[in-house]
Amino acid sequence: MMVRQIEPSIDVNAALGDNDASMVTTTFHTTPAISTYLVAFVISDFVYISEEYRGVMQRIFTSPRIADKGRKALKNAVRTVAMFEDYFGIDYPLAKLDHIALKKNFGSAMENWGLITYKEDNLVQQDGADLHKKLKDILTQNHEIAHQWFGNLVSPQWWTYAWLNEGFATYFSYVITDLLYPEYKTMDFFLTDIAERAYSYNYMTVRPMTYYVEKESEVLSVFDIISYQRAACV
Structure with missing residues (x-):
């Protein structure tokens, strides 16, 4: 999720001293108009794989132990966003779309704008999954990607x-x-x-x-x- 840039009320470097090399400043892009239920933050020590296509960076975040198992989900996400753009004639409006595999999530997935959260089992490829499970996982991901237009770009x-x-x-x-x-x-x-x-x-x-x-x-x-x-x- 992209959040609004917040200006600090004090000079942090002046308050702590210029010698504190542990301080990091992060500047966020400005959020477009958004329904409040679509705001999300994830704090983790996950790793990610990524691919950029048509100016949209997509990343699959997972725990380090299953980093390679998100490659099919990444390939599907890139193809699906491009297909939706072509089908609707409306570009995905953000610069990035992240997909996060969590051990616990409310429901199978949630379409937070630019930061979709999933139950781990619904995003990463499981060994020995049958055709029905593979299709259901693709449909789950594509349902949340569809929400980036239906519900996020336009909300009731x-x-x-x-x-x-x-x-x-x-x-x-x-x-x-x-x-x-x-x-x-x-x-x-x-x-x-x-x-x-x-x-x-x-x-x-x-x-x-x-x-x-x-x-x-x-x-x-x-x-x-x-x-x-x-x-x-x-």
């Missing part, structure tokens, strides 16, 4: 319209993955993984997609099969 006015974020991100993660990896027949998978679940009798929750919420518990409750699967179908 309130959580009432959360389905606009999740429905579009879900749908286009399948569309773009299908274009990038036609051998996976991803849109066939959409029918069984998304459409059948969205309209299954077992999941028939009675509420409209546009649904007013106010309390925190109510906000969390709308991130359900209607906002993701059914909205993607619509």
Whole structure:
């Protein structure tokens, strides 16, 4: 995440003395207009692999023990951002996009602008993973990348319209993955993984997609099969 540059209120070097070589000054780029729920910071001793394409630096951050296992995720991220730019005709607006593999994360992943966090198992390539697991991991990453446009570049006015974020991100993660990896027949998978679940009798929750919420518990409750699967179908 890029944060606003903060001007110090005192002269740090003058206060500590010019001989303190341990001090480091970091200057951040200015953040574009952003919804507050997309602000994130990660403090770690991780290592990263990186690739720059079309002026966007992408990095996969992991613990040192699994540094090499993020290469497929990096290759996919670079291809996916470029494909979204071409498909929408709108460039990714930041100078970088980081992907962080964490042991613990709220959900499988979170689309913080320019700093996507993932559960480690959903980002780095696992030994012996079957085709279904590989596709699900690609879809997870591409869903969060889709959010860089749907939800980050453009955000709904309130959580009432959360389905606009999740429905579009879900749908286009399948569309773009299908274009990038036609051998996976991803849109066939959409029918069984998304459409059948969205309209299954077992999941028939009675509420409209546009649904007013106010309390925190109510906000969390709308991130359900209607906002993701059914909205993607619509």
